[in-house]
Amino acid sequence: MKKGLLPLLMIALFYSDSIFMIFFPENAFDGAYIPAPHFFIIGLLFMSVFYDRNAAIKYGFLFGFLFDLFYTELLGAYLFFLPLIVYITSKLTKWLQSTFITFFIIILFDIALFEMIVYGLNLLVQRTEVSFEPFVSMRLYPTLALNALYYILFAIPLRNAFQKLKNIFG
Amino acid sequence: MPQFLTNKRLIILLGSIIILVALIGFSIRDRGNITWPEKFVKDVTGFGQNIISKPVSVVEEFFDNVGRLRNTYEENEKLRTNLDKLAQLESDVIRLEKDNVELRKLLEKEESLADYEPVQATVIARNPDRWYDLITIDQGESNGIEPDMAVMTASGLVGKVKSTSKFTSTVQLLSANDAQNRVSALIQSDKSNYGLIEGYDEEKRMLKMTKIPSDAKVEKGQFVTTSGLGGVFPKGLVIGKVMDLVPDEFGLTQTALVEPAASFYDLEHVMVSKRTMTEVLPKEESRQQVLIEEEGL
Numbered sequence: 001m002k003k004g005l006l007p008l009l010m011i012a013l014f015y016s017d018s019i020f021m022i023f024f025p026e027n028a029f030d031g032a033y034i035p036a037p038h039f040f041i042i043g044l045l046f047m048s049v050f051y052d053r054n055a056a057i058k059y060g061f062l063f064g065f066l067f068d069l070f071y072t073e074l075l076g077a078y079l080f081f082l083p084l085i086v087y088i089t090s091k092l093t094k095w096l097q098s099t100f101i102t103f104f105i106i107i108l109f110d111i112a113l114f115e116m117i118v119y120g121l122n123l124l125v126q127r128t129e130v131s132f133e134p135f136v137s138m139r140l141y142p143t144l145a146l147n148a149l150y151y152i153l154f155a156i157p158l159r160n161a162f163q164k165l166k167n168i169f170g
Numbered sequence: 171m172p173q174f175l176t177n178k179r180l181i182i183l184l185g186s187i188i189i190l191v192a193l194i195g196f197s198i199r200d201r202g203n204i205t206w207p208e209k210f211v212k213d214v215t216g217f218g219q220n221i222i223s224k225p226v227s228v229v230e231e232f233f234d235n236v237g238r239l240r241n242t243y244e245e246n247e248k249l250r251t252n253l254d255k256l257a258q259l260e261s262d263v264i265r266l267e268k269d270n271v272e273l274r275k276l277l278e279k280e281e282s283l284a285d286y287e288p289v290q291a292t293v294i295a296r297n298p299d300r301w302y303d304l305i306t307i308d309q310g311e312s313n314g315i316e317p318d319m320a321v322m323t324a325s326g327l328v329g330k331v332k333s334t335s336k337f338t339s340t341v342q343l344l345s346a347n348d349a350q351n352r353v354s355a356l357i358q359s360d361k362s363n364y365g366l367i368e369g370y371d372e373e374k375r376m377l378k379m380t381k382i383p384s385d386a387k388v389e390k391g392q393f394v395t396t397s398g399l400g401g402v403f404p405k406g407l408v409i410g411k412v413m414d415l416v417p418d419e420f421g422l423t424q425t426a427l428v429e430p431a432a433s434f435y436d437l438e439h440v441m442v443s444k445r446t447m448t449e450v451l452p453k454e455e456s457r458q459q460v461l462i463e464e465e466g467l
Binding site: 011015017018019020021022023025034036037065066067068069070071072073074075076077079080118119121122125126127128129130139 | 296
């Protein structure tokens with residue numbers, strides 16, 4: 001029974017992005033800003049730091065694949081770059097002291113990096129024609145703001161959840 | 171950095187880059203539908219999505235309705251004035267439809283490009299990545315949905331089915347940037363002007379209708395509908411209204427900016443249209459006549 005808790009939590013985080021999209025009025029701000037939710041990535045990074053890095057890489061791989069298949073239909077993007085982001089984060093947290101503030105900055109850095117990678121990829125396959133400047137003002141800043149807000153609200157519950165899970169299994 | 175890039179890591183990195191490129195190449199290739207393993211994963215993921223998003227949608231709709239209650243009075247006034255006109259319009263439509271059927275019988279052309287069977291569907295997910303406007307609906311192959319079918323709301327065309335699995339399908343909205351996504355459309359006036367809906371202007375939030383003949387007289391506010399000539403969409407689905415007309419870069423044709431009739435945001439319920447007549451060209455013997463008609467266009 002308890003073994004299922006971790007997958008269950010990750011599944012809930014996986015669907016939370018799309019649930020946010022149901023609630024979020026998409027023409028808010030008159031469409032001038034396009035914040036994208038990356039709640040699953042935040043959860044995954046918490047998992048990598050407070051639970052286990054290698055498990056997080058595996059989960060990133062699996063759920064990244066699901067994400068690609070189900071939502072974006074561009075196979076490979078999340079599949080490959082989610083584990084990469086987890087890896088980078090684990091290296092960064094080793095160098096920097098892991099407090100809530102530094103972790104906050106690391107996560108924002110990760111999301112910015114991820115957005116830029118996905119932007120580059122979408123540009124490459126001609127799914128978007130937005131140039132870099134509008135991308136930064138329309139997407140990157142609002143996305144960072146939205147996910148920063150999420151971090152502030154859910155950092156402590158997420159950390160507690162993963163630490164508890166680690167105590168059970170680790 | 172000798173310890174950062176050990177042999178094993180290098181191999182993993184290179185291997186995954188190759189897989190990444192192969193997968194991306196595989197997924198952007200022009201393919202009819204997704205493969206069966208993808209369908210299977212989609213169904214499993216869609217099952218979970220269904221369980222989660224249905225109750226959430228109910229809650230969301232409740233709040234929406236509460237919000238709407240505030241404008242009820244104004245809306246009611248407006249609707250009442252429209253209602254008087256509606257009765258006349260309705261009787262006209264019934265009369266014209268009957269005429270149409272009778273005339274068609276006379277011509278022995280009972281099928282029409284405009285015929286379709288609507289399938290009701292609920293939107294269960296929207297691409298949270300927000301790079302590419304894809305939505306997932308809760309109807310799939312088991313309900314007869316196939317790729318390339320037109321998807322619309324009550325107010326107009328919103329997109330087409332991109333891929334299907336057994337119980338879900340993915341819909342690509344007209345606002346998605348895809349060079350291969352062209353919809354044959356016509357501007358309704360005394361003489362119909364044909365063109366292609368091709369691309370979406372993100373900043374103005376309007377569809378671009380290209381390849382309109384340069385001598386075509388198009389006025390602001392005229393309706394744009396599907397023409398049914400593309401072989402995919404039924405004829406006569408409302409796309410939007412012409413807002414602006416500009417000559418294209420070579421001056422040979424014109425491009426119209428079309429304000430979409432349906433909102434691409436906050437979609438909840440959509441209809442998928444199964445077109446009953448799939449061939450644009452009629453059977454052998456009457457083809458000659460069509461050719462003559464087409465020359466006249």
